[in-house]
Amino acid sequence: MDKDNHSPPRPNGVNRGRRDFIVSALRSAVGVGLAATLLAVHQRRADALPASAIRPPGANADDNIFQGACIRCGLCVRDCPYDTLKLAQLGDPVATGTPYFEARTIPCEMCDDIPCLKACPTGALDPALKEIENARMGLAVLIDQEACIAFQGLRCEVCFNVCPVRGEAITLDMRHNPRSGKHALFIPVVHSDACTGCGKCEQACILEEAAIKVLPLKLAKGALGAHYRLGWQQKARAGEALVTPDTPHQYNLPSGASYDHGGQGLMLDSPGDAEAPPFSSNPLDTLNRKGGI
């Protein structure tokens, strides 16, 4: 309270006693409380980041936490060499003043030295992020498999070509094209363990409306229950069977049939061992063969 304002006589002559003070204080408190709750509701709405707005690298996946850490200074916007980032303006569906980018217009170019993160004074863009490949701004998802012409068998792969982490974040799954019978499908497949959500694929997609879009992680990712593991992955990761493998199996088989336990199972006309090439791998045997050429 303003200690030296012991209610001197006011110009309009009203003598404010303690009662008046309490009444006006109460009125202020109620008014401000109402304003605060309104603001809290507004904040709740602002926490719901629209899917098309992506935070810069290093931002916390939970946008509420990010909005607590970002003081809306715009230094990251200034240091982005590609004018990707912009500060949300009043009326944008994103919390006012916070930095975001829209992949379809200007994606993040995945700079190696992450200049935007270095510029952030408050650490809202987590300085623990050292490699841009570890950023998780979002996750690209090939949403519309009907529109994507690669799924129809055409050779597009533009999203694969532009990806800065190609081969890890996005790979081409090559499959037989049953319709044409003699062509292959080159299906782009995104891997969430490597995709940084930079949005270059969404920008480059040649369709009128991008078939591949970067979505916030919480929208894009499901989660396998911890109670279940994929057996073959665990075995691969362990490098050997988790449970001691069977001793070799024996079978009663008719002649000419063989059984491959781990593979094909029953093989009726068991092929002889692959014919060796008609020449020995040691050239001298051939050269010193009797009888000349």
Added chain:
Amino acid sequence: MKQSRREFMKTHAIAATAAAAGITLPGLTSAKANADDGIRWDKVPCRFCGTGCSVLVGEKDGKVVATQGDPDAPVNRGLNCIKGYFLSKIMYGADRLTQPLLRKKDGKYAKDGDFEPVSWDEAFDVMAEKWKAAIKQSMEENKGKPVEEITSRVGMFGSGQWTVFEGYAASKLYKAGFRSNNIDPNARHCMASAVGAFIRAFGADEPMGCYDDLEHADAFVLWGANMAENHPVLWSRLTDTRLTKEECEVHVLSTFEHRSFELADHGVIFKPQTDLAILNYIANYIVQNDAVNWDFVNQHVNFTKTPTDIGYGLRPEHPLEQAAKNPGKGKLEGIDFEAYKKALEPYTAEYVSELSGVSVESLERLAKLYADPKKKIVSYWTMGFNQHVRGVWVNGLMYNVHLLTGKISEPGNGPFSLTGQPSACGTAREVGTFAHRLPADLVVKKKEHRDFCEKQWQLPEGTLPGKVGYHAVLQSRMLKDGKLNCYWVSTNNNMQAGPNINEEMYPGWRNPDNFIVVSEAYPTVSAMAADLILPVAMWAEKEGAFGNAERRTQFWRQQVKAPGESRSDLWQFVEFSKRFKTEEVWPEELLAKKPEVRGKTLFDVLYANGVVNKYPKQTVTDSRGNEYLSDEMDHFGFYLQKGLYEEYRVFGKDGPKKGHDLAEFDAYHKTRGLRWPVVDGKETLWRYREGYDPFVPKGAGIAFYGRPDNRANIIFAPYEPPAEAPDEDFDLWLTTGRILEHWHTGSMTLRVPELYRSAPHALVYMHPKDAEKRGLKRGDEAKIASRRGEIACRVETKGRNKMPEGMAFIPFFDAGRLVNKLVLDATDPLSKETDFKKVAVKIMPA
């Protein structure tokens, strides 16, 4: 429109009958719906690469509104690549040229004037005046010279993207009309080495296999061919075979890792130029391990060797050229197997491994594959082999391996030289628009061939010059030296795609006493460097015919009118021929031999000669009653395309070189193309193989009838170093090439907004360590300089091409980053094809 009403009548008939039979016809309704939205569909081959996919073009209200992959086309069965997907947009770039433009200063042509729109008459007047002056000077210089010596001051740079008709008409205009062999296609930059090797080994151009090899081979070996990006639909078929066929293997050899390595079971990176050594090693392995298919070799093969140390096709005064013992020599010399075996001996695994940087295991695995008689192998290559200072040799060494093992002309077994452009085969090679060729494998040097051609074209004897004309790189040099003064560039963008722009090409074009005409649809770099620009009709705006890489000739009808005053190249050549009287182009002694040509124009002699104008005006229709435009027919009053084609077809049927038969004109409108030789309407899949090739006599099994003794040539050639290699100050290799999203110089594909967005600028792909050493990182602007020029572009270290240390790659589609300023105009001295793949450069921060 009338035809769609008929369509309704027919569908009503079907519907009524089906109803009576109680059958529901789902297809029926869609067919009806299809007819409803008023789009007329017709088949057209794709405008881009040599694969030759067929697309259906949808025309409505005079505009191409949509395209679709042609589901019935055997090559692509309804599929396209990303460029094919956008075919409907390439003709509608905002800055399309629609009027002839001439450099003028205060109303008159001036070399340094600015472009001003002019009428076609004024354009042709200025051109005719320049051409006549140059031809007059040539005729004086040729006085008294035999026909084997005469030269000319007029030239043309044509294209493997010409239609068959345009190539044939241009070839006639120049060789017969102007008596100039200085006409060369841009296929010189892409297939000349392949042509040279085909003729030397088999006596006949064009591959002996076809695309069906893709479905029958056990193994594929790619040599310097990034099929994944440059023959996308063929790569899709190759991938499908690899996925669905047991033990199918894919081996990819290249100087850097590109997208085709994704499918490679065995990827091999070798040092530039050492492919010569690797192939000799494989041949040596086959010979040492007695994997030679003796009954094939004894019956069908001769052993020869080629002169060595033949220089690099540079200017005669260049030190490298002076140092060469046999510059440009290529005469084969017969040898026996022992001599061949002895010549191969130095190429041991250790020597080649050390030279090429490829491990001995890799080399052996490759050699074992070729040597294994049970493995059917198809070898594919494109510019890696062709754009090579020893391109003819390396193509030949590839044939040696296949001939030694007899793996040739069989389903899924044989060498296959892939073609880059849609009609490098159909137009440039088969129609013979090269400086040394005539149609159907005939050559200008042989009198017998010239006589046949003169008879066909009803020309006086001795019209056709016998001296080989200026090839691509020589044209640039002759322009610069002022020996070539009138130059017409059509359907290519050589100022951006040709080598050594700064030192040779640009000075040549801007040489004041030259007059450069460019026929172009968009304001490209070549158009900017020209003196006169003629607006052209593109692709579906004209009737045309392409011949793809598997000898499949595909025709298409004109779908829409060209914008403004644009005319097809064919119209331009034939119309321009009207400006010349025979007296102005042929000397007196020639006219004396055939007096009736006196006073006639070249148009009368070359095109209104009773054969080309044999087919009267008619409406061009399809089997559904749809009617199509034909601007040339309306203008000239006869079916020009059909006349040209039918005259050209005789060369293949009755010419000295057999086995080049083509079907009649109308057959190609009813089929998705036919693979020649087409005899009694039947296509040939594998040439030289009894049963598949009608020209192989019964019981012969195989006959390389292109050669007099039906025997192919195994030609030994040694390893020789490239023209330019990295040294202390230019310490990096640079190679150039294409990417999937853009065609050649991007003049069409960069005008499609979506394609521009997917790949807007050329990048320099380099190894991260190389970048780091030079203070560069991904995304930085770098300056790339060679001894001849420099450009700047951004660095890419994580891109689609993973470069080995010491090598960089820059695509040439970006008009703002002309990588061909850096490229040396060294060529294969035999094929005269430029080596775009080996340049020494230095890279530093811009």
Added chain:
Amino acid sequence: MKPGAHPGAEAIAAKGWLAAHRYLLWRRATQLGILGLFLLGPWFGWWLVKGNIASSLTLDALPLTDPLLIAQQFAAGHWPLTTALIGALIVLLFYLLVGGRVYCAWVCPINIVTDAAEWLRRRLKIRGQMRLSPHIRYWLLGAVILLPLATGALAWELVNPVTLVYRGLIFGMGVAWTVVIGLFLFDLLIGRRAWCGHLCPMGAFYGLLGEGALLRISATRRDRCDDCLDCFAVCPEQQVIRPSLKDADHTPVILAGHCTNCGRCIDVCARDVFRFTTRFSRTTFPPAEVEKPHQNPIHQQEVST
């Protein structure tokens, strides 16, 4: 103040227009100068200063951060990096020295808007006065600090007009103009100095900060005051003047934290009663002999007591 005349008219007459607007011009120069520094980058590409008043980086070396924002961050449970902390410390010390609410007068862009509203209000002689208690801003400040505890985010920054307008000017206004117009009308129609004087939590925060400020305005020559009341008319925090000017046993120095050190009273006082000095200055000038005649009877009598 003579009826019909505008406050400061006498001062202009007495010491010339320029002297009568000296601090006002200085203030506007500073406010627009700071804004100009931020705009050098986006407009001319000279990146001397990056960011905005929430947090900035000058010459890539000097970080400056708004301490109120840092306080909100602590409440939101986020521990900012040392750069932001150093920036906040520097700003904190600066304002502790020169007076917290110097921010309001010399930096904040909204001040220009509310001053303009006040000026127009006076010209149009709008009398409407909503019963707003000047203490609401302290409640609002409390809410602004506590909201992040509840919501986890800097909720106040969603609507904070000060940072909103400043950021808008530098990074793009969007619909922020509505806030400017809203505040202008709010101050013009609802009440005198409604926003800065009653509601703005930043004002409250910097006011608290300014309690112990060194730089103060002092009515050193209150003896010469002729009760023209011009200083009252222009002062945004009128309550601070009376004790120092009129209460003889109160020090002439205006110690109230609310004083924004805007210097407007110095400008408009024809008698040069006020002057910038430090809070410890006890100097009062002896009456009369220094002064030129032009004695005012009331004044004479006042001083002597």
Added chain:
Amino acid sequence: MSDYHVCGMLLHARPEKTPRVADALGELQGVELHANEGGRMVVTIEGGDYDTCAGMMTRLACLDGVSSSSFIYHEIDKESVPEEPQP
């Protein structure tokens, strides 16, 4: 200028014979097979005038394997239309 006649015919054939009939239809000029369900075949005949259509109908009727044929639909386009080249 010739007119354009289109007729719809329904042919019945034994199911195992339909492939042979379909091949035979393929050889004929201006005849198209549109549907074939359990031996019932929907066929259209296009021709320039009455007697070509009529001739074709009789030929279809006596095709080997065709057990019965019925004539369902006929429409003529009288308007003068340029000579339609034979497919």
